[in-house]
Amino acid sequence: MLGGNSGYSVGNAIKGVVRFAETSEGCIIDGTIDGLSPGEHGIHIHECGDISNGCDSVGGHFNPNNSPHGSPEDDLSNRHVGDLGNILTDTTGRATFRKIDKFLKISDIIGRSLIVTKNPDDFGKGDNPESKINGNSGSRLACGIIARSSGLFQNTKKICACDGLTIWDERDRALKHANL
Numbered sequence: 001m002l003g004g005n006s007g008y009s010v011g012n013a014i015k016g017v018v019r020f021a022e023t024s025e026g027c028i029i030d031g032t033i034d035g036l037s038p039g040e041h042g043i044h045i046h047e048c049g050d051i052s053n054g055c056d057s058v059g060g061h062f063n064p065n066n067s068p069h070g071s072p073e074d075d076l077s078n079r080h081v082g083d084l085g086n087i088l089t090d091t092t093g094r095a096t097f098r099k100i101d102k103f104l105k106i107s108d109i110i111g112r113s114l115i116v117t118k119n120p121d122d123f124g125k126g127d128n129p130e131s132k133i134n135g136n137s138g139s140r141l142a143c144g145i146i147a148r149s150s151g152l153f154q155n156t157k158k159i160c161a162c163d164g165l166t167i168w169d170e171r172d173r174a175l176k177h178a179n180l
Helices: none
Strands: 007-009 015-023 026-034 039-046 052-055 083-089 094-101 113-117 140-145 158-160
Antiparallel strands (some): 026 094, 039 113
């Protein structure tokens, strides 16, 4: 969860839920994030889940193979495992996305963090020196710790006990609660 009590966002204005589910086709990354500026934003998995100093204490991109920064479509010799590409935010500030990553394993990312950045990721193809490190995607806007939950569709936890909405049903509703 980004923002709220279990994550961090600049000004605490960004909130969302991102789920990871491993399938035979790869890892499904499914999320809804509210409070972003319209346009593209980079999304990455980082080394650590330490958000004690906000998004600055999570380390670099998750990169166990010591590969250069790249695109989610690249093979592992040309990308970090944590390079998930970009998400698109609409004019209301909402990003709704679903990605499948063929290299990501849930057992490898539990306890790490998910970051949303200010700018789009250029996949290491830009002229800026930051391009080869982080896709020149700019400052970290929001982060959350990747934690284990129940198996797929077995989580009966609610986002808000007052309305009983399950985490799988919140996609079409703005996340406006201060403490998710």
